[in-house]
Amino acid sequence: MLDLNATFDNQPSASDDAQTAPPATSHATPPNLAFVQRHNGSTPQDIDRMLEILGYDSIDSLIDAIVPAQIRLKQPLNLPQPLSEAQALQQLRAIAQKNQIFRSFIGTGYHDSITPPVIQRNILENPGWYTAYTPYQAEIAQGRLEALLNFQTMVMDLTGMEIANASLLDEGTAAAEAMSLSLGASKSKANAYFVDAGCHPQTLEVVKTRANPLDIEIIVGDWKTFDFSTPVFGALLQYPTTTGAVCDYRQFIETAHEQKAIVTVAADILSLALLTPPGEFGADIAVGSTQRFGIPLGYGGPHAAYFATKETYQRKIPGRIVGVSKDTSGKPALRLALQTREQHIRRDKATSNICTAQVLLAVMASMYAVYHGPAGIRHIAETVHQRTVMLAEGLKRLKFSLGETAVFDTLTVNVGSADTIVQRAAKNYINLRKLNDTQIGISLDETTTDADLMDLWQIFADSDELPFTLNEVRQLAATSDSNLAKSPLRRQTPYLTDAAFEQYHSETELLRYLHRLETKDLSLTTSMIPLGSCTMKLNATAEMIPITWPEFGKIHPFAPKSQTRGYQFMFQQLEAWLAEITGFAAISLQPNSGAQGEYTGLQVIRAYHHHRGDNQRNVCLIPESAHGTNPASAVMCGMKVVSVRCDKAGNIDVADLKKKAEKHAEKLAAIMVTYPSTHGVFEESIVEVCDIVHQYGGQVYLDGANFNAQVGLCRPGDYGADVCHLNLHKTFCIPHGGGGPGMGPIGVVQHLTPFLPGHSVVSPHSETHSEAIGAVSAAPWGSASILPISWTYIAMMGAQGLTEATKLAILNANYMARRLDAFYPVLYKGESGLVAHECILDFRPLRKSAGITVDDVAKRLMDYGFHAPTMSWPVAGTMMVEPTESESKAEIDRFCEAMVAIRSEIEALEWGEVDESNNLLKNAPHTAESLMSDNWDRPYSREKAAYPAPWTREHKYWVPVSRIDAAFGDRNLVCSCVGMEAYAEETEAEDFDDDFDADF
Template structure:
């Protein structure tokens, strides 16, 4: 060869640089953007933005970036250490068949998993319809009047039910009765919640002991944790006689065969929709369901999808009532819930749509028949059953054979439920086969038992009267609506899914610039492992020797997050950001009690804080004291110090967001932490804005004691149209002994005996591989570069928009962090155009709106993230500038104030087919400046009437004709 080789092998291998693909701006773009904002370099920008007191002087000790293939290969090696056993453990978690049409087109489809919470209903009609279907499934099967659009898991739903009973009951008692045969993980979470609310749990046999206690509510399991079908009617009657409300934790699949709790008078029915086509995933994410009698609808926690109309009088869906009420009522909120499980609720609803009522009943009947065959065969061979009624679960009295039977099952990769009193439990599900039954007989009875599945099947009575008492056989209809009786071929189902997907705006369409929400790339390589069987098909209470790979991955992720945050320990259990807030405050409360300072109950919170902060403090029975902010949006340190000193004897905690909710790095954060500690409090730092800190500063190093980490924001777990979320917490070493463990399956390295905050030991463990692989693919330098570019992108947008819109808050050197707030209030006064008009008009330009009127009414908060390219940033800025020109035209009288493209936005295809009576052209309406016909996004409904929807609350499926 002549001459030198221009590239090394190392250089040539950089084609697989994930960091370059995760970050939007190219090298030449960065130079242009730095020039635009007047910074010499990214380092210069960071030094102007982040206070020197908190800047890290060392890089992250995480190593270099892996390629996608290297990261996937390393994770696969971990996954291969897991053993996917045949599970009979049950306890609310079951093997299920995810219909491939739903697996591929929903769970694995970025059109579904990258969408945001449907706060802008005009561009969310698809998932709103799916969630409305979910509510219909729940109300039909539970027999109760109204259901929400999902909660986090069954155990936390039970805790919410307990709270609802307390606030809805006039009895003065603080006692809540829990039947002894509920699932143990549910009781564990109830203990945590009840303790901090000051409730007394009475645990016993509800059938015989309830009458002895004055209680505000009762919780029973149906069927109970042993498999027995609880005798509900007398319990419900007795509870109501005592003026107590009664909650039923029900198995949704069983309600296809069992009389619904609502028909018998239950006030609240809750449970998990996991077995409606959602993998076990080592505990989640799964959608809990929650249904109440009509009179409790306005105190029901969580999101509620309702039917309204748009400005043209056409049917349109929206989130109704208390959807965001924690931001309104704050410490008076009914709960701190901010995340639902929309993606998983959608999957469950589609499972019901695809199968329909007939096939669903057949699935339930088959599960029940499998249990009945097992019961008949085992009793014929002398095995005693603890329960004489069942849907899917049998409890076997094995005496001194229990351990040997359990061991024999383990040897065959079969997991039974190990119970007390020489018992094992076996729960059946739709994945079990005849071969599984035969193997089960072999491990319990030994080979050569002589049982025939076919013979036993023939011997079982057709109506299963021997396992379900006649008075509990379901006779009422369900799922009669057309949507559950139409799409039963894969072709029709595929088209239905696609029709709904096409109604929604997601990251597949364009930037979602929501402040405080960090809608960044959810890379395909990060999503792939979620559906690997080694992660998806593991029971959360599987023996630890079967979950070595899972726990190794989680431990490695904890180590990485500790390095990133500067904390000493991580708890993966909280399965949402709000749950993380709660878990962090629980750890603080336990810490104070351990020091004999359990009286500390004052929580200082800035007026700018997320609404979930005061709501979370209220869940710990803490008294919230609001700290004022100065004119620049920073915490007023003088007011803060005065209130910390005033409440020094009782100061428990301070809850701050950093960078602040106003989108700036407050200079006095270190001083704030020092003041808190001086007066005996602990600093809780909300991790919602951690995307501006990773690689630059560590909250655990500059004074914070605990933070929750929004993995669904900073660390790439997708929002899924409103959930899943994941909110693990990081704590300093003195708080580590107070992190939650789990009563069923102790959490590695955590102190046993600390009751749980979520149903599963590691929360929604199935989505943790997303964050693990993101960190590995980015490496130390990549994570830092992502943060720098998030700050650059925000400042670039701020500089481009500042000549047109006032920017509300800036830092000490006129920089914003990773988001900026533009002020619409004076524009509104001058022109009559509101922030909502701008938000809706952005849809015509092909964008989701920024965060509207939070944290300041009359503003828009914009966060571009590091994943958006310069081209997309410019497209957004150009749209906002064009909208300002439209506002100016309205203000100048060029368009009427009540008939212009902004107040009539968004515009739909239907608008073009009707008589046009506007003073602007159809082209102005639907192809405004910069919008190409080839890439036009069409909202499917006109502006939704929110007031009509709340005044005429309808939360079940309307006629199919309403959508035509």
């Protein structure tokens, strides 16, 4: 077990100055400042009333009836005393100030950037953007979907590709996904993959990690000399290379295609404003990061990666695609297209386990392009390139030789002693990249100034006196061989030509555009979002404030650890707290999504078995009720999925589990189990389930999606789990951001700790882990800059507050279940007739009695101002509802009243009182435009459509589009802004064709 008060070598010590972080236990919180009262939504009086309705005299007696006694904690969590908001921010500020902000010229795909203040304030710091959920209910997500469509258009334009997705986790993940796509799509029978040595080191490592369990041979070599004598199914190239070279890959790609190999180019997105895009010189896939489009370094993340390819592979693209469809009035409308929640549908047949995107960061990057426009982006790229060429010419005048001639923003400098130069730079608060003993890498970015160039020259000259002036070097740069103006790879084609990138270049116009988009979306600023399994709880302002502090935002992920003492201290505290909360021996913060946490946990289990010589153990037992990402993750780890049945109550069928475990005893690697169950119940058999799997040599992977029901009550490490991932964007308050960012760290028992993921550039471990699996994320600590959110949450809640939150989440769910059960039967309950922190409402009988589907209810809820709960999962035709502890009884009652009112509308259908096809539910949602139409042909009043409940008169959320035709969008896939105009024309033509067919 981690020591809660353990120290790192570089932890702030008592001898440090006054900025040293005080111990987390140093303050008691005055009752009037207790954050827990602000996080938890209901008052003591509300709690008493809910308990009275449920028939319990205390919340503890309710919990005793729900959570199995055998797994209950016997003593409170050992966490520091809670801090007030002011105290937590003060303490975290002291920790942050232990980070040193150096000017970074390290590069490797990470660059300092300038976040336009209008974007920082109105997107990154705006709860209207960061508290929205994944746009599965497209009608109430048109704002962020439009921003994501801008993102896709930006990527397609700059890469020259035909289709792009709505972002991935990071560049390394995107490259690994490209390898997987290539393996499945290539007509080559080869099982080897070529990666050029010029790729960024972290990308190479993530690709190797992904390849290992699939037995893919990774061939690292020089693209100029690789002759394809060894057949490969694909290749990965960097453009420009990690050392700065701008290479002409056309002949290599032609040869690769002759060998039926699929070629991926990892391209710097800013460079593509000046360089020929990958799509124009034959690449099949383009991947990369959009971090330098206004996203802070953040010690590695979160950043939005991009993935673009040819239309041929549109149904194989990982992640999400925003597509253009139309609503019932024929108006263009946006939605997630093709493979929405593919993992939950296809399970072990899915092409990827990635079910998220970095939406908030993709929105920021897209708005950076919108704000600057094509001319602004080109100017930024040209300025960066010009200063790079100037730096090169100055270094030549100082008698240093350089690497490749053609460069964009990165130089390789040959020196006598790299260490000497790096140390000299560090004394001037500058970080350079040491490539080897005699070579230095220098990467410039949009923040680089002429003064920075002077400082760099003086460092290399070891003198304040230079043998040239800035103007002399500027003149040399204009005619230099390094200038891309002379390159045959100079870009000739236009980009960012859509109107969105031409209209909003003043702050006033962009501000209004952002606000228009924001008002189209329903977020937690509007109403509760009661999504089962997604835990849409409060993202407190105090938790969010630190993420824009420069002490966290302006740190390169490969900066020396000696400069990141604040981050290291925060990591250790957070790891210790999470270990205490979960009962595990160690935590890895590297996985940067829940799906990646699943993948990492299974990789750790696989490595453990192989270390013991049990290479044959590859069977993963997965209950039928499991999250769809579970089987997809298992397959990605080279495992064979064997399904375990559930009984009529929705619990794991223990008899079937015993049978399957015994049958596969020699090959059993793991079981993946969600707890509380996916059906929203604390299964009494969980300890027995763990014991059975251990008996036959397997490990227990516990999916932590429902951990919000366990904090302070029970710990997976105590009742038998070996590894568990935690969704910090659920239980620990990192906001969903419209569909990302997320974090999915894992906890493991002692015998699995040596196998936690490492990193080849900066080790995340304080000691050597020789058995560590490779990096699963591009950065050592994943999306490090959002970890302060979870740190602040735990620090302000304390052990008692966290436990109270869990109890209240369970109380709220049971209160809601009791109120709605008579109208929509609760499908699964525990032995006590109660649920955990969520419940499943059954709508299937309504299809028979009234012709109403769960979709109809979801759309009608929009008229009441609510986001629908999770639909048709894990059981088709149902809704999974989770109110969370942050919602007040008043808000829960309001949602219940909406659901009851909708049930009365359905009842009118059951009695034949309204038209079965032209009614309030089938026509929902109702837009202002439809209500104002002169052609109102509906047999109910506009008032009933628009104002179905009293609160809608006080504050009305207006749905911007009516119900969207999903099938049309998939049949006519358009995923760029330019396509919207083409779509409008296509729709007119299609309408004409429909009329023609009707007449004849």
